[in-house]
Amino acid sequence: MQPLPRVSILVVDDRPENLLALEASLEPLDQVIVRATSGDEALRAVLETQFAVILMDVQMPGMDGFETSAILRQRERSRHIPIIFLSAYPEDTNRLQSYASGAVDYILKPFDPAALRSKVSVFVTLRQNELALEAAHADLERRVTERTAELAAANAALEHEIRERKLVEQRLIDQAYHDNLTGLANRALFLEHLTRAFARSRRRALPGFAVILLDLDRFKVINDSLGHLAGDTLLSETAGRLLSCLREVDTASRLGGDEFAILVDGVDALRDVTRLADRIQTCLTRSFTIEGKEVFTSASIGIAMMTDRYERPAELLRDADAAMYRAKEAGRARSQVFDQEMHTSVVEQVHLEADLSRAVERDELFLAYQPIFAMRDGRTSAFEALLRWRHPERGIVMPSVFVPIAEETGLIRPIGRWVLQTACKQLAAWKRPDLTMNVNVSAQQLHTELARDVATLLAETAVAPARLKLEITESAMISGGGTTDQLLATLRAQGVQLCLDDFGTGYSSLSRLHDLPVTTLKVDRSFVQRIGVSDERPEIIRSIITLAHHLGMDVTAEGVETAEQLEWLRKLECDHVQGFYFSQPLAAEQAASSLARETRLIT
Numbered sequence: 001m002q003p004l005p006r007v008s009i010l011v012v013d014d015r016p017e018n019l020l021a022l023e024a025s026l027e028p029l030d031q032v033i034v035r036a037t038s039g040d041e042a043l044r045a046v047l048e049t050q051f052a053v054i055l056m057d058v059q060m061p062g063m064d065g066f067e068t069s070a071i072l073r074q075r076e077r078s079r080h081i082p083i084i085f086l087s088a089y090p091e092d093t094n095r096l097q098s099y100a101s102g103a104v105d106y107i108l109k110p111f112d113p114a115a116l117r118s119k120v121s122v123f124v125t126l127r128q129n130e131l132a133l134e135a136a137h138a139d140l141e142r143r144v145t146e147r148t149a150e151l152a153a154a155n156a157a158l159e160h161e162i163r164e165r166k167l168v169e170q171r172l173i174d175q176a177y178h179d180n181l182t183g184l185a186n187r188a189l190f191l192e193h194l195t196r197a198f199a200r201s202r203r204r205a206l207p208g209f210a211v212i213l214l215d216l217d218r219f220k221v222i223n224d225s226l227g228h229l230a231g232d233t234l235l236s237e238t239a240g241r242l243l244s245c246l247r248e249v250d251t252a253s254r255l256g257g258d259e260f261a262i263l264v265d266g267v268d269a270l271r272d273v274t275r276l277a278d279r280i281q282t283c284l285t286r287s288f289t290i291e292g293k294e295v296f297t298s299a300s301i302g303i304a305m306m307t308d309r310y311e312r313p314a315e316l317l318r319d320a321d322a323a324m325y326r327a328k329e330a331g332r333a334r335s336q337v338f339d340q341e342m343h344t345s346v347v348e349q350v351h352l353e354a355d356l357s358r359a360v361e362r363d364e365l366f367l368a369y370q371p372i373f374a375m376r377d378g379r380t381s382a383f384e385a386l387l388r389w390r391h392p393e394r395g396i397v398m399p400s401v402f403v404p405i406a407e408e409t410g411l412i413r414p415i416g417r418w419v420l421q422t423a424c425k426q427l428a429a430w431k432r433p434d435l436t437m438n439v440n441v442s443a444q445q446l447h448t449e450l451a452r453d454v455a456t457l458l459a460e461t462a463v464a465p466a467r468l469k470l471e472i473t474e475s476a477m478i479s480g481g482g483t484t485d486q487l488l489a490t491l492r493a494q495g496v497q498l499c500l501d502d503f504g505t506g507y508s509s510l511s512r513l514h515d516l517p518v519t520t521l522k523v524d525r526s527f528v529q530r531i532g533v534s535d536e537r538p539e540i541i542r543s544i545i546t547l548a549h550h551l552g553m554d555v556t557a558e559g560v561e562t563a564e565q566l567e568w569l570r571k572l573e574c575d576h577v578q579g580f581y582f583s584q585p586l587a588a589e590q591a592a593s594s595l596a597r598e599t600r601l602i603t
């Protein structure tokens with residue numbers, strides 16, 4: 001409990017002895033006593049202090065007590081201050097006048113100090129209570145204000161935190177749904193939009209939508225030659241150009257690598273979609289400037305239009321993909337719409353995939369062996385093992401049909417192992433130490449384990465490493481980067497021979513040739529078959545052979561079909577030849593009997 005506050009009492013009298021007497025009688029109350037000797041002074045004092053009570057002499061020169069009181073009553077500030085009049089005059093008339101001017105009491109002089117004190121003390125207590133109440137009120141108010149401020153601060157902090165969290169949450173959602181590099185939608189978001197468009201389109205036929213799948217041509221080459229940073233720049237600039245071709249309602253996304261998908265929403269006419277595809281193509285064929293270099297690219301585009309034939313959204317993506325592959329096959333930089341004929345071939349592909357996965361265990365694969373002849377003595381110097389598939393319903397399926405499927409599905413690894421094993425066993429069985437076996441190897445097989453597999457196999461079959469020649473295409477040799485380089489070096493160190501297959505068809509430059517640990521260069525049959533077609537002399541083959549010899553490699557020409565081609569190749573000092581002119585690929589037994597006859601096919 002707070003001690004009671006001291007309050008002020010104003011005593012007004014023109015005579016000092018009266019003031020002293022008043023003060024003396026009030027002193028025991030222990031309050032602040034302010035004195036005034038005139039009405040004027042009293043008014044001034046009231047302006048400064050809020051009094052508990054005023055003791056006012058009635059008879060004063062100048063303004064008397066009643067007049068002073070009347071003014072005090074008019075002022076807002078002093079209107080309610082209790083006034084006790086003191087007077088030596090007989091009560092009756094004056095008392096009425098004093099009450100009219102606002103007095104609360106009227107005391108006759110000479111007064112009884114104790115009675116005066118007791119009257120005054122009532123007003124002191126009143127004022128004290130009033131002050132205490134005011135203080136309590138002020139305190140309450142202050143505390144309310146403080147608490148309100150605290151709450152407001154807490155509220156602000158909370159709101160700030162909520163905002164932050166929402167931002168973080170949004171960022172996480174964005175990240176989960178967007179491709180970091182390009183800022184486009186990622187596969188997940190694309191599929192979500194696709195699913196939504198699909199559901200909507202199934203509910204009511206129109207408007208329809210289409211899926212465009214797009215793959216940058218030559219991206220790998222650009223990425224490999226200019227570096228990954230340049231590749232990344234190209235991808236994000238491609239994203240920007242794509243967006244500039246699309247409307248707000250369309251969704252552009254990067255599915256991975258250099259593959260983009262676009263959901264073209266609200267279109268009914270295929271023509272609108274193909275026009276858009278053309279626009280995109282035009283947009284992408286404009287040169288890009290990357291790291292100060294001009295870079296050119298184009299896109300292979302596949303289009304699938306929503307029809308009621310589709311039962312699941314993913315089928316549209318699958319078909320757009322098939323169409324895109326067609327576009328690539330047809331020579332890139334073009335778009336292709338998925339049609340019924342492709343549908344059949346997609347279904348077929350799916351069946352072939354399933355069948356192929358069982359082909360090894362069902363023993364449906366076999367090898368054909370095509371002899372390779374040494375120009376020097378006309379003898380068979382090697383066989384190239386060529387894979388065949390005896391399909392239970394389709395008959396013999398050629399590698400050009402199923403090897404790409406095996407590569408796509410990863411089946412090429414077990415199949416490739418089987419090929420290597422079968423070819424090496426066959427070579428051992430022929431018991432002809434002068435023969436070499438050429439085995440084709442796909443890019444996907446170029447993993448470190450290949451070196452181990454080969455070593456084990458050679459040890460098992462007791463075939464000298466130099467008698468195995470792996471045929472690898474240019475693009476496969478170059479695409480893998482460092483790990484492939486290392487693998488090739490390891491294989492060479494093991495003594496295995498390496499042949500660059502289909503030379504001249506890839507992108508690789510002649511300048512990289514001397515870096516590759518290659519023992520043989522196989523000139524692609526497209527060059528061989530140009531010999532004799534026109535009168536031009538086979539200058540390309542001549543340069544290839546000369547260059548290869550300079551680099552210490554020997555040269556095999558594949559696809560030799562005519563005597564004229566053979567003659568030219570002899571003149572150009574080609575080391576080995578292979579082709580239908582000499583022999584088709586043979587079954588193992590036929591190959592054995594041709595060896596036994598030891599016919600020299602070249603004279």
Ligand code: C2E
Nearest residue numbers: 386387398399400403419440441442559560561579580581
């Ligand atoms: P490649 O390695 O360039 O094989 C040569 C292809 O040319 C063989 O086709 C062969 O039959 C054919 N050929 C041979 N002489 C002539 C000729 O005088 N004229 C013409 N027009 N063609 C000729 P095949 O057997 O259909 O093989 C095609 C491709 O499949 C091969 O091309 C090779 O890349 C791939 N392949 C074959 N077997 C395997 C294998 O075991 N593993 C892998 N990864 N790929 C294989």
Ligand code: MG
Nearest residue numbers: 384440471501
């Ligand atoms: Mg080959």
Ligand code: MG
Nearest residue numbers: 501502522558
């Ligand atoms: Mg070849």
